[in-house]
Amino acid sequence: xxxxxxxxxxxxxxxxxxxxxxxxxxxxxxxxxxxxxxxxxxxxxxxxxxxxxxxxxxxxxxxxxxxxxxxxxxxxxxxxxxxxxxxxxxxxxxxxxxxxxxxxxxxxxxxxxxxxxxxxxxxxxxxxxxxxxxxxxxxxxxxxxxxxxxxxxxxxxxxxxxxxxxxxxxxxxxxxxxxxxxxxxxxxxxxxxxxxxxxxxxxxxxxxxxxxxxxxxxxxxxxxxxxxxxxxxxxxxxxxxxxxxxxxxxxxxxxxxxxxxxxxxxxxxxxxxxxxxxxxxxxxxxxxxxxxxxxxxxxxxxxxxxxxxxxx
Amino acid sequence: xxxxxxxxxxxxxxxxxxxxxxxxxxxxxxxxxxxxxxxxxxxxxxxxxxxxxxxxxxxxxxxxxxxxxxxxxxxxxxxxxxxxxxxxxxxxxxxxxxxxxxxxxxxxxxxxxxxxxxxxxxxxxxxxxxxxxxxxxxxxxxxxxxxxxxxxxxxxxxxxxxxxxxxxxxxxxxxxxxxxxxxxxxxxxxxxxxxxxxxxxxxxxxxxxxxxxxxxxxxxxxxxxxxxxxxxxxxxxxxxxxxxxxxxxxxxxxxxxxxxxxxxxxxxxxxxxxxxxxxxxxxxxxxxxxxxxxxxxxxxxxxxxxxxxxxx
Numbered sequence: 001x002x003x004x005x006x007x008x009x010x011x012x013x014x015x016x017x018x019x020x021x022x023x024x025x026x027x028x029x030x031x032x033x034x035x036x037x038x039x040x041x042x043x044x045x046x047x048x049x050x051x052x053x054x055x056x057x058x059x060x061x062x063x064x065x066x067x068x069x070x071x072x073x074x075x076x077x078x079x080x081x082x083x084x085x086x087x088x089x090x091x092x093x094x095x096x097x098x099x100x101x102x103x104x105x106x107x108x109x110x111x112x113x114x115x116x117x118x119x120x121x122x123x124x125x126x127x128x129x130x131x132x133x134x135x136x137x138x139x140x141x142x143x144x145x146x147x148x149x150x151x152x153x154x155x156x157x158x159x160x161x162x163x164x165x166x167x168x169x170x171x172x173x174x175x176x177x178x179x180x181x182x183x184x185x186x187x188x189x190x191x192x193x194x195x196x197x198x199x200x201x202x203x204x205x206x207x208x209x210x211x212x213x214x215x216x217x218x219x220x221x222x223x224x225x226x227x228x229x230x231x232x233x234x235x236x237x238x239x240x241x242x243x244x245x246x247x248x249x250x251x252x253x254x255x256x257x258x259x260x261x262x263x264x265x266x267x268x269x270x271x272x273x274x275x276x277x278x279x280x281x282x283x284x285x286x287x288x289x290x291x292x293x294x295x296x297x298x299x300x301x302x303x304x305x306x307x308x309x310x311x312x
Numbered sequence: 313x314x315x316x317x318x319x320x321x322x323x324x325x326x327x328x329x330x331x332x333x334x335x336x337x338x339x340x341x342x343x344x345x346x347x348x349x350x351x352x353x354x355x356x357x358x359x360x361x362x363x364x365x366x367x368x369x370x371x372x373x374x375x376x377x378x379x380x381x382x383x384x385x386x387x388x389x390x391x392x393x394x395x396x397x398x399x400x401x402x403x404x405x406x407x408x409x410x411x412x413x414x415x416x417x418x419x420x421x422x423x424x425x426x427x428x429x430x431x432x433x434x435x436x437x438x439x440x441x442x443x444x445x446x447x448x449x450x451x452x453x454x455x456x457x458x459x460x461x462x463x464x465x466x467x468x469x470x471x472x473x474x475x476x477x478x479x480x481x482x483x484x485x486x487x488x489x490x491x492x493x494x495x496x497x498x499x500x501x502x503x504x505x506x507x508x509x510x511x512x513x514x515x516x517x518x519x520x521x522x523x524x525x526x527x528x529x530x531x532x533x534x535x536x537x538x539x540x541x542x543x544x545x546x547x548x549x550x551x552x553x554x555x556x557x558x559x560x561x562x563x564x565x566x567x568x569x570x571x572x573x574x575x576x577x578x579x580x581x582x583x584x585x586x587x588x589x590x591x592x593x594x595x596x597x598x599x600x601x602x603x604x605x606x607x608x609x610x611x612x613x614x615x616x617x618x619x620x621x622x623x624x
Binding site for chain 2: 015017020021022023024025026027028029031062063065066069095097099102104105106107108109110111
């Protein structure tokens, strides 16, 4: 199975309103409620592709209960196992308010629950117990309060000690420390790369990220697609045409594509094609974070993966 | 006990953000979660004043569970009994986004759950069984989808048949039909009065509301206070000075004051003083919908209740 870690899970709510006007009252015309947090998004896509996947991290309170109930429903659609660790605090909500008039989204994110040292230790035991049966592990998203800032470095080291390929997708100081622990892959976007390295030039920032410890870097550069620099070579990967729609979850779908290709033993160009096609299929789906299976199949054929010579 | 009916209960969330900017992302700095819906607000104030109170209406889903857990916590602070009827659908959330920079509030209200005919019948059985032990009943707020628009008329008639004084606080067509069933009291605000009668002149609109069936009308006119026209006489009631703060829940506190005075056998001027003082104490409280006990005690002495001659 593939293991995904979401320390700061979320109950994602999408509210559609006719038009968002600050300081007035709005009747919401449509409410969509889904389990969220980057690692859960990755897991949902992997399960839909048929990969057995286990999710861990934290969940608590009434929102955590709602999240786990929804995950149990997802399991009927794909092979997804819930190995989340209970916490006393409540799982956060995130609210995306979609203005039906303009299509623009206003995001409201609750803070995560405070995780106690005992809860963190319980999670570490659970993680270390799951690792030996994992074909790959993805560490995704922000850290809730109380989790040590070096958390991902600890989790990367454990995965490498167990010889399980590990992908890290986070930002800020947790990313900086995680990269130093030498993960197999990181998938930063342009902002995260710039914050990590101080460079706004992607090729240079990717080089610096590898120098700091990441074996492979797959940078997601928005509509320009992916830049991958790996021990096996360098590639650019992009959809055949600019894709319009809702980019929410597109990065998580790219992570799912990379892991799907990895555990299937595919070479980098196939992994990158899956990542680009899933990403585009997510942007094109009517519901944020879902992916359109027809678009995925079509773009898997059409994705343009171009070698850029050997790694530095 | 006093019975309050909240057919469209809500889990009320208050989010504080540094500054609300549409189409951008916000980190919420403070989350407050409370049981809501007008009848529950009324009940919370009555319980805090020491009146035994029973709440009924509908609750369902994870949000309904969170609401009932919070109500059980309130019971420790005052004599509040939960007689809510379970529904398959989920209790709605309401979200008040408070802009810390300006103090302004942006309100997002989910639609209520769809109530089935069987659930409505179960509620009616519960209501009819509770009526004989009630000293007074308050029917508060909007109707969720599926509940017949004549619902309040049905509930008013049952209360009158059981000789239980009944107060109605709603709007639109449910108010229009409820008034025709001859409730003992209605507590419309200026907008609700105007919508019901077509008149923007409060004295005239109140007269018309009584002609349509309400025995007593207590109109809440914002900072101008209350205008009461009853079979026992007419009064104006207002705080001694303009009160500034958050008006959320002030109308519900006024209803609690009227009921508190009624079940204590107080004459109208005392009931109105309680309503005005609780309303002002709610506006002045730091948390929306709470009331400041010190301000209540002070304003109970200072409230100005002025006779305006006999009822028409």
